[in-house]
Every structure is written in structure tokens, then in C-alpha cells.
């Protein structure tokens with residue numbers, strides 16, 4: 001059984017990005033820039049934003065964090081986005097979610113210039129991705145990170161049955177769509193499960209590659225997994241744990257302890273898919289910089 005080490009792969013990837021950033025700096029005296037906007041004081045979001053900014057700096061990219069108060073109006077937020085859309089030194093724009101309830105997520109997604117939408121949420125990027133024009137879009141970071149893991153671990157995907165559990169716009173749907181495409185690291189037969197799926201175990205048990213993006217701790221039990229399957233766990237769930245100082249620990253959507261022993265490869269939580277998401281965000285930012293500068 002192989003433990004898919006997302007921490008190591010993301011570190012390797014960041015090193016590769018760092019040397020590319022350095023190379024371009026020497027060539028054209030410019031570096032990629034990422035601006036992250038955070039509205040309000042959600043503590044978990046603040047941690048995510050800090051981590052993104054830190055990783056950005058580690059690779060030599062410029063990073064700006066714009067912190068707006070929770071009472072910022074939608075109009076004010078959209079004006080801020082428009083200002084950054086026009087800034088030639090910014091190649092990637094990300095608005096941290098969740099947003100306060102008076103701000104419509106869709107309006108924010110639509111306001112970001114698709115060329116700087118390094119989260120890959122804008123319909124123009126989603127549409128190009130669905131069409132298979134991967135050189136013309138930004139792929140949303142979590143599914144993109146999973147592709148990178150499958151590629152670097154040389155996991156055989158062609159013709160395999162991939163079952164994705166979850167159909168969110170940021171993980172499940174793009175993931176299933178990518179696995180369906182005729183790429184070297186995908187080309188699967190794909191099934192998507194969700195909360196209305198009947199007899200889900202009969203479907204997940206058919207999976208050669210099982211991808212869980214549900215948001216429920218330990219939901220995928222060993223009875224739901226075919227022996228020898230590759231198991232990718234996207235879930236990040238807080239589970240109460242009195243032995244921890246914080247009072248909780250992180251658990252995936254997969255019952256790792258019991259599923260790991262029958263799988264052929266599995267991602268742990270933490271240290272699997274999670275670290276890849278930030279690395280792919282940086283990769284998308286570099287890609288945007290390269291496109292903007294015809295590199």
C-alpha cells in the first residue's frame with residue numbers, strides 16, 4: 001500500500017515554481033503577483049489566507065492581502081476587485097470564502113477577470129475546462145492538485161472506473177469532469193454520487209479510483225471500498241478530541257485506519273490533498289504571469 005504524500009509533492013512543486021520565478025525575474029525583471037481579499041474575521045479563513053501569502057513569498061512571488069471589514073458592501077467589494085483587475089502587477093486574484101451573507105458569491109465570481117481567476121471558478125474557465133481546452137483556462141486548485149498527485153505517483157487511470165462522491169462546484173463537479181477527459185492522467189469511466197444517490201456502497205465498491213469530497217468525517221468505510229482501489233480523500237473535518245490542546249483533530253471523509261489496509265494507494269488527512277491546493281494556486285498564478293508576458 002502506498003501512502004500518497006501530498007506534503008512532499010507540494011514541497012517539490014513549490015521548489016520547481018521557485019526556480020521558474022527566479023528564471024523569469026532574471027529574464028524580464030518581473031515576478032508573478034497574487035492578491036487575496038478577505039472580508040470579515042473568520043478565524044479559519046484568516047489562517048488559510050496567511051498560509052497562501054506565506055507560500056507565495058516562499059516561491060519568490062509578490063503577495064498582497066487586502067483585509068476588508070465584515071460590513072463591507074457588495075458594491076465596495078466589486079469596486080476593489082475591479083481596481084485589482086486593472087493592476088498589471090497582479091496576475092492572480094482570489095476572494096476567500098465564505099463571504100458574509102449580504103454578499104452574493106456569484107456576483108463576486110463574475111467580477112474577477114477570468115484571466116486572473118486563479119481559483120478557476122469563473123464560468124469562462126469552467127466552460128473551457130469542460131470543453132477540454134486546458135491550455136485556455138485555470139483549473140480549480142483542489143481537483144488540479146489531485147491530477148498532479150495521480151500523475152506523479154504514476155497511477156494507471158486509462159479506462160479505470162473512477163467514482164467521485166460529492167458534486168460541489170469547487171471539487172466534485174470539476175473533479176469528475178477532469179477524470180472523464182482524454183488526458184494521459186485521466187481518461188476514466190466516471191460515476192458521480194451525491195446525497196440523493198441510492199445504494200451508494202454498490203457504486204463505490206466498483207471504483208478503481210475513489211475520490212471522496214463529502215465533508216463528513218469517516219463517511220467512507222471499508223465496506224464501501226474495493227480491495228486494491230486508489231483512494232483520494234478530499235475531506236477536511238473537525239472531530240472533537242479532548243487529548244488535543246485545541247479540543248479537536250482533523251479527519252478526512254475516509255475511515256483511513258480501516259480503508260488504508262485494503263487500498264493500493266491512499267491520501268492521508270492531513271498531508272494528502274490539502275497541501276496540494278495551495279501549490280496549484282501558485283502554479284496557476286505563475287501560469288497567468290506567463291500568459292500575460294507571452295513567456
Ligand code: NDP
Pocket residue numbers: 142165166167168169170171172193194195196213214215216234235236237273274275277
Ligand atoms: P460541499 O458541502 O459543497 O459538497 C459536499 C458534497 O457531498 C455535496 O455534493 C453533497 O451532496 C455530498 N454529500 C453530503 N452528504 C452526503 C451524504 N450523506 N451522502 C452522499 N453525498 C453527500 O463540500 P465541498 O465540496 O466544498 O468540500 C467537501 C470536503 O472537502 C469538505 O470536508 C471540505 O472541507 C473539503 N475540502 C478540502 C479542500 C482541500 O484543499 N483539501 C478544498 C475544498 C474542500 P448534495 O449535492 O446532494 O448536497
